[in-house]
Amino acid sequence: MEWSNREWLILFLIILVLLLGRNYMLVRRLQKMKRRENRNVALLAKFNQSQKMESIGRLAGGVAHDFNNMLTGISGAAEMLEAKMASKDPLKRYTDIILKACNRAANLTSELLVFSRNKGVDKGYMDLHECIEDSISLLAHGISRKITIRKSLKAQEFNIIGNHDMLQNMIMNLGFNAKDAMEEGGTMSIKTKNVELSSRRIQNTTHKVEPGKYVELIIKDTGAGIPKELHDKIFDPFFTTKGIGKGNGLGLPAVYGIVTNHDGTMKIDSSAKGTVFSIYFPVAKAKEKRKKKEGKIKEIKAKVLILDDEAILLELLKDMLESVGAEVITTTKPRDAIEIYEHKKDIDVVMLDVIMPTMNGIEVYEEMRKINPNVKVVLMSGYTQDKRIDGIVKNQKNVEFVRKPYMIKEVTSKLSKVLNGAE
Ligand SMILES: Nc1ncnc2c1ncn2[C@@H]1O[C@H](COP(=O)(O)OP(=O)(O)OP(=O)(O)O)[C@@H](O)[C@H]1O
Numbered sequence: 192m193e194w195s196n197r198e199w200l201i202l203f204l205i206i207l208v209l210l211l212g213r214n215y216m217l218v219r220r221l222q223k224m225k226r227r228e229n230r231n232v233a234l235l236a237k238f239n240q241s242q243k244m245e246s247i248g249r250l251a252g253g254v255a256h257d258f259n260n261m262l263t264g265i266s267g268a269a270e271m272l273e274a275k276m277a278s279k280d281p282l283k284r285y286t287d288i289i290l291k292a293c294n295r296a297a298n299l300t301s302e303l304l305v306f307s308r309n310k311g312v313d314k315g316y317m318d319l320h321e322c323i324e325d326s327i328s329l330l331a332h333g334i335s336r337k338i339t340i341r342k343s344l345k346a347q348e349f350n351i352i353g354n355h356d357m358l359q360n361m362i363m364n365l366g367f368n369a370k371d372a373m374e375e376g377g378t379m380s381i382k383t384k385n386v387e388l389s390s391r392r393i394q395n396t397t398h399k400v401e402p403g404k405y406v407e408l409i410i411k412d413t414g415a416g417i418p419k420e421l422h423d424k425i426f427d428p429f430f431t432t433k434g435i436g437k438g439n440g441l442g443l444p445a446v447y448g449i450v451t452n453h454d455g456t457m458k459i460d461s462s463a464k465g466t467v468f469s470i471y472f473p474v475a476k477a478k479e480k481r482k483k484k485e486g487k488i489k490e491i492k493a494k495v496l497i498l499d500d501e502a503i504l505l506e507l508l509k510d511m512l513e514s515v516g517a518e519v520i521t522t523t524k525p526r527d528a529i530e531i532y533e534h535k536k537d538i539d540v541v542m543l544d545v546i547m548p549t550m551n552g553i554e555v556y557e558e559m560r561k562i563n564p565n566v567k568v569v570l571m572s573g574y575t576q577d578k579r580i581d582g583i584v585k586n587q588k589n590v591e592f593v594r595k596p597y598m599i600k601e602v603t604s605k606l607s608k609v610l611n612g613a614e
């Protein structure tokens with residue numbers, strides 16, 4: 192049977208359609224594989240970044256622990272000296288200087304700690320817009336006239352759970368980077384808006400966070416941009432393109448740590464026309480609002496047992512508490528503390544250092560609970576990655592936590608909270 196031209200043409204078209212269809216499927220499959228590969232590479236990069244930050248965090252944490260112990264000794268001694276001086280004593284100037292320097296040093300350690308995932312930074316219900324306004328007025332002082340700052344804070348829900356100083360530090364770091372990128376002048380825009388982050392959108396950001404309602408903070412410059420090949424490096428500690436004496440390469444790692452610490456995430460878009468950092472923080476519901484801390488030193492009419500392996504700190508804390516009316520027993524040995532607690536039935540509250548070489552404060556607390564399930568405890572630490580502290584403080588109404596270096600105000604406020612069940 193002879194085929195007509197028409198039949199040949201139809202056969203040709205069928206083969207063509209089949210071939211094209213197959214090709215199309217192949218291309219689709221390849222595209223899918225490529226997308227999956229890209230996703231895996233991005234996931235691996237995120238993993239490497241968080242590993243790096245964690246090891247820096249551990250290092251910083253180790254230093255912070257000892258450093259905070261020393262600071263507690265210095266600031267405690269200065270506070271005691273001040274308390275013993277007459278109100279017009281000219282030497283008070285010097286104790287003031289010591290206390291201010293201690294405060295700054297304590298801030299420095301908490302900045303070091305934000306490198307890690309550790310939640311040792313005090314956070315509370317706060318207004319992000321207010322923090323941005325404060326940061327802009329600071330930034331405006333340090334920026335040349337050739338740069339215009341534009342502000343557009345449009346988020347309707349701008350309250351988050353955060354730490355004002357940390358967030359200010361983050362905004363300043365991003366602002367100074369933007370300034371450095373616009374040596375010839377340009378515009379820095381600082382904006383906010385509310386966004387709903389879906390799991391799909393989260394995939395394009397740096398951190399794995401829960402989908403939901405976020406405040407987006409956008410800091411945009413019209414500077415030189417960040418070359419694509421540097422995108423993987425800019426969050427590395429000590430990575431800088433600014434040359435010796437100009438940059439330390441610690442700004443963006445700190446930003447990364449602060450964002451992590453606030454359960455946030457971020458995204459960077461950069462081209463030769465400029466750079467946009469978009470940072471997302473979960474919106475805080477009004478009921479998460481926390482009570483403002485009271486600022487007065489409280490009288491403590493109670494018998495307090497203190498355990499700390501640092502004898503100097505023990506002595507200081509004893510002096511501090513006796514000066515506000517407490518009766519104090521001290522020991523540097525965990526086993527002794529348990530024994531004293533077991534035999535002296537009139538101890539009202541126990542203060543336990545968390546990190547100690549032989550037995551940690553949480554283990555001591557567990558032992559004391561066996562003696563008295565309602566034991567009242569204030570845990571103390573300069574640094575800890577032990578998530579059990581958070582858990583215990585949240586779940587046990589008789590336990591509070593005070594971070595070193597502590598001020599007498601904070602110690603008395605936490606003690607009276609466990610003693611009276613109210614702050
Ligand atoms: N907005 C920006 N535009 C262009 N490049 C940027 C921008 N932000 C960061 N970079 C690049 O990322 C690098 C790392 O930034 P990072 O803030 O960590 O360190 P630094 O600014 O160099 O030093 P430091 O912040 O410690 O003073 C910078 O050196 C710069 O190359």
Ligand SMILES: [Mg+2]
Pocket residue numbers: 364367368438441442443
């Ligand atoms: Mg910087």
